[in-house]
Amino acid sequence: MVFVTSRLTTLQSITLSALRRSESAPAGTMLTKRAFKTGSTAPDPPAPGVVRLISNRFCPYAHRTRLVLAAKGIDYETVNVCLAKRPEWFFSINPLAKVPTLQHDGKVVYESLVCNEYVDRVFPGRKLLPEEPLEKARIGMLQAIWDAKSGPNFMKVTMTKGEERQKAFEVLKEGLSFFEKHLGTSEAPFFGGEQPGFLDYSIWPWFELLGLFLTDDDVKLQEAEFPRVFAWQAAMFDRPEVKTCACELSVWTKYVASARAGNPDSDIGLDDSD
Ligand SMILES: N[C@@H](CCC(=O)N[C@@H](CS)C(=O)NCC(=O)O)C(=O)O
Numbered sequence: 001m002v003f004v005t006s007r008l009t010t011l012q013s014i015t016l017s018a019l020r021r022s023e024s025a026p027a028g029t030m031l032t033k034r035a036f037k038t039g040s041t042a043p044d045p046p047a048p049g050v051v052r053l054i055s056n057r058f059c060p061y062a063h064r065t066r067l068v069l070a071a072k073g074i075d076y077e078t079v080n081v082c083l084a085k086r087p088e089w090f091f092s093i094n095p096l097a098k099v100p101t102l103q104h105d106g107k108v109v110y111e112s113l114v115c116n117e118y119v120d121r122v123f124p125g126r127k128l129l130p131e132e133p134l135e136k137a138r139i140g141m142l143q144a145i146w147d148a149k150s151g152p153n154f155m156k157v158t159m160t161k162g163e164e165r166q167k168a169f170e171v172l173k174e175g176l177s178f179f180e181k182h183l184g185t186s187e188a189p190f191f192g193g194e195q196p197g198f199l200d201y202s203i204w205p206w207f208e209l210l211g212l213f214l215t216d217d218d219v220k221l222q223e224a225e226f227p228r229v230f231a232w233q234a235a236m237f238d239r240p241e242v243k244t245c246a247c248e249l250s251v252w253t254k255y256v257a258s259a260r261a262g263n264p265d266s267d268i269g270l271d272d273s274d
Helices: 017-021 060-071 088-093 112-122 133-159 162-183 198-207 227-237 240-245 249-260
Strands: 012-014 051-055 076-080 101-104 107-110
Touching: 051 060, 060 112, 060 198, 060 240, 088 101, 101 112, 107 112, 112 198, 133 162, 133 198, 162 227, 198 227, 227 240
Parallel strands: 051 076
Antiparallel strands: 012 076, 051 101, 101 107
16 A cells, blocks of 8 residues: 555545556555545646545545556555545646546546546556457446446336336346347357456446345346346456445445435545554
8 A cells, every 4th residue: 555645634545556467466445535625726737657546435436546556457546535525635636526537747637438448548558448340349338338228227116106117127228238149149258258348348347236226126137137247247246347336335335325315425434544
């Protein structure tokens, strides 16, 4: 664990050098750092060559980028921001003030999929996006199905009740059926082939939370209906980069409770030393 500066006690960085050394030996580093809030002083820009991820511990989009950074074994530092009370300085880095946002050698990159492609193209390591145009197009089309049908309805299922919830669940499943079908087109366990690729990481954050959200009988995914997706989920849970970036469900449960009470607490689960 590297502390970026003594001036900013809340600004700390994550070192994933263990991952760089060996994919099978994850650093096991958890993001357990307090979030910058409205009124906070902006941290200095990252040092030359350092990748900084402006993030939030509970954002699935930022989780996508953490996964890609970890998968490629890139050292990076994390600055968490509070989404309910976003710091003013964040708007001058990213006009949308959304996480994830990357800072790297004076450049700023935002939007999770854009960040992930940037990281994939700029840094060495195994390539996560295929070069072959049709393969790349297939990934893009599945991503579009996820974004249109499954991702938003996953959130809707967790936030709504009754008929609206059931309808959202049906559309979510309709989207998932394309993923089930795609997995059936090869023997490989991941969308990326023998190892997870771009799409695996971009849809994973929601799958990690299935056990938290889709648990009621009327909105429970049935393994018999999506056997390949369930096998894929199990294989993903085994990956070192997935373990490194995971947040415990018990902490997530507390976060969701704080959000439902109208006060999402980005620092929940941290102790005084964080
Ligand atoms: N399309 C964006 C979505 C990112 C996003 O919505 N992030 C949320 C946190 S999960 C955020 O920063 N929200 C701040 C806001 O919109 O107020 C991406 O893929 O990066």
